[in-house]
Amino acid sequence: MKGWQKSGCRLKSRGVNDWRKARLETLAVHAGHSVDPSTGAVSAPIHLSTTFERDTDGSYSRGFSYTRRSNPNREALESALVAFEGGTTAAAFASGSAATTAIFEALQPGDYVIV
Numbered sequence: 596m597k598g599w600q601k602s603g604c605r606l607k608s609r610g611v612n613d614w615r616k617a618r619l620e621t622l623a624v625h626a627g628h629s630v631d632p633s634t635g636a637v638s639a640p641i642h643l644s645t646t647f648e649r650d651t652d653g654s655y656s657r658g659f660s661y662t663r664r665s666n667p668n669r670e671a672l673e674s675a676l677v678a679f680e681g682g683t684t685a686a687a688f689a690s691g692s693a694a695t696t697a698i699f700e701a702l703q704p705g706d707y708v709i710v
Contacts, residue, residue, distance in 0.1 A: 619679070627675030642667050663689040 617625075630637055647659040659666055669687050676685035688694040702708065 617678070622675070622678045626678035627671040627673075639668065639671050663693070 628637070628639055631640075642662070645662045647655060647657065647661070649660075650656050672687045673685040676687070677683065686694075686697065688697065698708070
């Protein structure tokens with residue numbers, strides 16, 4: 596998961612070096628977005644692909660293997676959430692069941708969950 600400070604981020608390119616100084620409206624418009632270096636698009640395209648190209652050795656060097664696991668749109672959302680909440684990382688899931696499963700798998704015996 597990438598934070599909003601990644602190179603090319605529109606917030607950083609506009610001189611906002613600290614997300615805490617940006618107003619919510621600014622974050623809502625700019626966080627999680629960067630200019631596409633190959634096309635110059637200022638808005639992120641919607642990636643509908645469910646699978647991504649493999650390298651000849653079977654690996655996924657571009658970081659995306661299956662859309663439920665990760666895709667460019669989810670990374671943009673996570674980056675925006677980091678900026679909104681002032682955190683360091685964020686996790687978005689394909690479904691509520693996936694989010695619930697991730698939380699319960701992270702727990703250790705004896706941990707508590709308050710709902």
